[in-house]
Amino acid sequence: MTVFHSEIQLRETHETEIIDITSEIQREIARSGVKDGIVSIFVAGSTGAIISLEYEPGLIKDIPALLEQLAPKYPANNYFHEQTWHDGNGHSHVRASLLGPSMTVPIRQGQLIHGTWQQIAFMELDIKSRKRRLFITIIGE
């Protein structure tokens, strides 16, 4: 039984960008030597999310469009957050809480389990370009 941990670093994200990290997670599983277990993916920060989707050009526009309907960016001062912090990202925060910062995915025979048309992705919700640290924890044998 092993605990293996590492990080995925992302540079220069932009708002509502969705970044496929499936192959990076698979690479870390290979490095860990774990054949059967789980991998936990977590973004440190309250304006990013880990999601699962079919990573194709339509859906990477549809998910931002949905979030814009559920929690619009403007007017920024519709958010109480804005009234104190004046940083224009109240919508980023509530969207991130809705989607969540963590996901746990199974590993079998050294492979990340996912559907043929299913990828694991980071979604940037903040309004500014950010560097992001994703924490990868692999537990298994």
Added chain:
Amino acid sequence: MTVFHSEIQLRETHETEIIDITSEIQREIARSGVKDGIVSIFVAGSTGAIISLEYEPGLIKDIPALLEQLAPKYPANNYFHEQTWHDGNGHSHVRASLLGPSMTVPIRQGQLIHGTWQQIAFMELDIKSRKRRLFITIIGE
């Protein structure tokens, strides 16, 4: 410390169907022999979700009704996904990303932890009847 893995197979789901899998998960915990730990449940595929709910006849209609308000099925070509793929399930994809494909639940004294009125369920979001594979990973001792 043990890693135990298995699958739950579902046949002939239909759109927005919510299927209680609590007893199937409990059965796998019993098979694993794990007394204390966690169980990870994951659906492979980008149009299904794992949720927690009170499994009763009202809520299994209320959750689909909520999703229909948040991400309507029609018109299908409101979704960019539709414009490329023409498979009528753009809404299925965005709903699945919102709910998420994974859940992790504790095990104590060989029992799945859940509230008296709380069940773990698979929710089908695709428009066609599907066979589904749910991956169960139990880690503990």
Added chain:
Amino acid sequence: MTVFHSEIQLRETHETEIIDITSEIQREIARSGVKDGIVSIFVAGSTGAIISLEYEPGLIKDIPALLEQLAPKYPANNYFHEQTWHDGNGHSHVRASLLGPSMTVPIRQGQLIHGTWQQIAFMELDIKSRKRRLFITIIGE
């Protein structure tokens, strides 16, 4: 490799209250002695959720406001749940299913990983004051 488990007890919650449990989780990690691994947090019950947010006075009003837009409290009989149970909390249930009862967060060098402005919290969604049991499971070494 260790499995450590404990509970966080909350008393007298109120509807849409968000309670920062980050330091309680950190305290349990210290008690466990685990240096590297994961902590799973789970609420038993179908009208509560575990979320991540920047815990500040604006956002603890913004998240309830978002949920009120997505799944309004009134009229209660807009929910099928209400028609059977007449307990006025159909909105509580669907909100809880949307946010989810579980979160998994990494541990490094004996510390809970989270952003500087990111906390882990319980959100009460039921309409009555409740006592809540949160199940903490720490796996690692």
